[in-house]
Each structure stands twice: as structure tokens, then as C-alpha cells.
Amino acid sequence: MREFQGRVVSPGKLTAEALVSHGGLNTLASFQKALQFGDKKATCGDQNNPDLYGKEMAGKALCLPRTIGSTTGGLVLYCACSMGRQPACLLFSEPIDSLAAAGAVLADVWLEGEHTSMPVVDSLGEEFLNYVQDNMTVNVLDGGRVQVI
């Protein structure tokens, strides 16, 4: 077990199974099919992301460096949260990018109810992404602390 310290972007505590992307998450390419066609498990549709393509993202502790791609990214995350198809949390190794930040803040300010929650921690460091692997257990604790087991 290792513990990593990051910064709280959207607060919340939880335990979830890790899903790891070593490249940037292209939010639109990853979520668009899931949002349009009722895939509640949010299967990743980004053919350019070999780590995530075809894997279910909903309910997972999604560990990633950053998000990339279309500036619809923030509203796509907001919609995923509103529809209950979001990852359990987003854990960034790097400081958060403007599109993911928009999605996290929009969901936190404008949505209500537990099913819309998506805690976000950023700046966990490169070592975090080197250590965490798919299916490991991730505990998101107070104050930006993240345990990986």
C-alpha cells in the first residue's frame, strides 16, 4: 500500500477500483457514445487510447495525467455526472487542465444528489501514475490523500 498527496479539486471520500490511463483522456472521444446511446457503464470509445479503449469507466477510480481534446470536455463530464455515468472519481497525476476543471466545478456547483458526485484530486505526481494499476483498490481520503492498495 502506498499513499499519495494531491490537491482537492472537488471534495469527497470513497473507495473504488482503479482504471489507469497513461496518456491524456480525450473526454469527448471517450464518453460520447456512452452518453448518446444509453451505455450506463460508460465504455470508453477513444480508439487512440489503448489503456482505456473498450473498458468501462463508470464507477471506477480513473487515474490519469490530464484530459485532452475538444473543448466540449467540461460539459461532457458535467453531463456524465448528471446522468450518473461518471467515474467514481478523477485522480490526476498532473495539475488539472482547464477542461477537466470546468467539468469538475460545474458538476460540484450546479448538480445535487449523491449519484452526481465525482470527487477530483489533482497533482498526485508522476510516481502515482507509475505505481497504480488497473483493478487496484483506491481509497480517496480527506485533504487530497489517496491510498493505493
Next chain:
Amino acid sequence: MSEKMKLTQEQQAILDGEKGETLAKVMETLVRYGQLFGAQSMVPVTSQYNHLVTSFGLKALGPVYELMDKLIAEGAASKQKFSADPRPVDKNVPSSFLQNFVFQNFMYTRQDFYEEQLSKLGLMEQDAFTCACYLDQVGNTPKEGDVLSWSESSAVVYANSVLGARCNRNSGIIDLMGSVVGYVPYFGLLTDEGRRATWIVEVKTTKKPEAQLLGSAIGMKVMEDVPYIVGLDQWLVSLDDGAKTYLKDFGAATASNGAVGLYHVEGITPEAARLGRELIADGARTYVIDDAELQRVYDSYPVVWKNKNAKPKLCFMGCPHMSLEQLTSWTERVERGLKEAGRQKVAIPTVFTAAPAVIREFEATPYGERLKQTGVILSYICPLMYMNNPLSGKMPVITSSNKLRTYTTARYYTDDEILAQITKGGN
């Protein structure tokens, strides 16, 4: 909430709810968003017009339309008029009965509703739908130094790099919110420091590199950083229409294959022309691009067609939308290609996409009729929105757009390869 950001009296009053709960939440969103990036203040939006990325009445975006309804109900219309990305459907673009059924009954079921929302919120004019809003014919062209609240990655990178305006890579909804309150948080690409280059890209190819391929290579390498590109000025001599078109396509690829919001091209783009290598930050890394590197990037693109040798059923050109210069030069290229092949019409159904205002101006020239004679279809559609239909996704579609390749199953070819495919049937 505002202890880290110094707000003016007016901004604080909005945050405190003096103009209603909805506007308070808009301001809270912008303040929290800015604080994540260390913004110390909010600055006025100074451009004449805004630009929004969301142009499509997609059933799945219901939560966005509900949020916009809240803004309209509170009278929180945009302080600026705005343009928006292209419309998602055009009956002139070939599609089957089943594709149309999916478009109309499962996907863009809320298009009319959403366009009505946009009108209430401040759409510039009825057909102000294009991703290339900055083109002269459209009229949403910011001035150097203007502060924007735009989204649409290809438009933001163009406005920052080619026009010298200042805009962060805002997400949809954030774009509108900045315009509603008239302020955006001051950080990133709005600041002098944030506009300094942390990469030097040396272009050492033996010929002018394909814009979409060069942009892809740089985007995938530098991600969200700012590159300073040297060596490209041997082919782009000044910021004329041809260079602007090249940089439009180049920038869109950097923004979609990576997350670039600003690039400088030595001797060409306005800040690079004025400040030169002063723009390069200490410790900037170097990326050398030669013919072999471009080939490596090209070869790395996955082909996700079920039958990799399938004959293409459709070709899309114009993601981002084509410029007038591009439509004209491509008309000549297609005519030449057809003549060489001994054909009258293109061999593959081909769609060129452009802004409605650009299409109007193009069709008023003799080139409009000449392009029509080649069989190429001219449309205002967003190819990406077309390809999002799962039935479209199963079609073998080709494109020279690296943005379209990234987000869909469309297969990328260089401009010369596309020309050969559409005029000679790939032979």
C-alpha cells in the same frame, strides 16, 4: 470563496447574490474555476463577439439545456452576441434512410429547441454556425489583445496564435458564463507569462509539411504546452490568406491531437513577429521534426475500419471548416485531378464543408459552379456530428482532417492522397 481572488465590488455583489441566485452560481463557477489555476482577479471580456462550442441539440446533453434554461429564466442573456459551432445535420450530405432515422429520432432530437435557446441567449444571426467563426466572411474576428471567453479548441488556438487575441481553452458552458457576467478569470493564456513557449520545435523536413500532420505531431508531443516553431517560415512567407488557411488546419490538429491553445511561428504569427525568441521560456525543450518523424506519426494512426481495404464510401474535407481560399484552390485541384483521370465527376461521394457565409460568397463566384460540376457537395455541416451516428461510424469514410480522425472512425490521408482517392478512385 473569494479569499484567494480579489474581486471588484460589482463582481463580489454578483457572487453574493444581489443579482439573483443563478448569476451568483455563474460567478461562483468562474471564481472556483479560476482559483484552480491561481487566478488573482477577473478581467473584462473585451471582444465584440463570443463563440460557443455547443451547436447541437443532442438528446444526451439534456443537462446542458436545463442549465441554459435556468440562465434564460433569470434573464441572464449573454452580454455579447455570439457565433456557435456548425449545425449537425444537412440533407445535402449523403445518408441512408436508417442513418436519417437515427439522426432524427435518437440523436439531434432537440436541435430546434436548442437553436431557439441560442437565439434567446444572443446568437449573432440565424446561420452563425461554424467552427471557423474568425474568417472575414463570418465577421467574428477578434483584434490583437482582445480578451475572449471562447471555446471550440480550433477557434481558440487560431484566435490566440494567428490573431494575437487572449483566450484560455475554455470548456463549453464556461464560455457562455464568462460572457454572461462579462468577466473571465485572469490566468494561463491571458497572461504574458502563460504565453511564453516551453518547447522549441525545429521543422527540418525536405518539403512543406502537411499542415494536419505537422500539427498532429506537435500536439501529441507538447500536449497543452506552448510551442515556438522555427523553420516553417521558409514556406510561409507572410500571414497571407494561404498561410492563414495552413495555420487554421495546423492549429486544429495541435488542439485535437494534443491540447495546444497557443503556438508561435517564428517570423509569421503576430507575437513571434514582434518579440521573436524573447517568447521562449528558460529551460524550453526541443523537438526536431524531419521527414522520418512525420512518417512515424502518420504510421502510428490506428485504422479502425472492420475491413481495412474497404473502398471509401464518403470523403469529408473541412474540419475545421474550409476557407474561401481553400475552396477555390481545391476546386482547381479536383478539376486537374479529374482531367488527368479522364473523369467528369469525383469517384467517391465527397463533401466540402464551410461556414454558411463562406459558402454564399464562394457560390457567387464562377468557382461555385465549377465545383458543382465536379460532383463535390458543399455543406455547412459538422462532419464530426455526422460521424457520431453509429451507422456513419461503420462506414469507410476518409478525410484529410486529423481532428476528424481523432474523434471518429474516419481514416486520415494526406491532401495528395485524398485527391488521388476522390479523382482516381484510389488508383
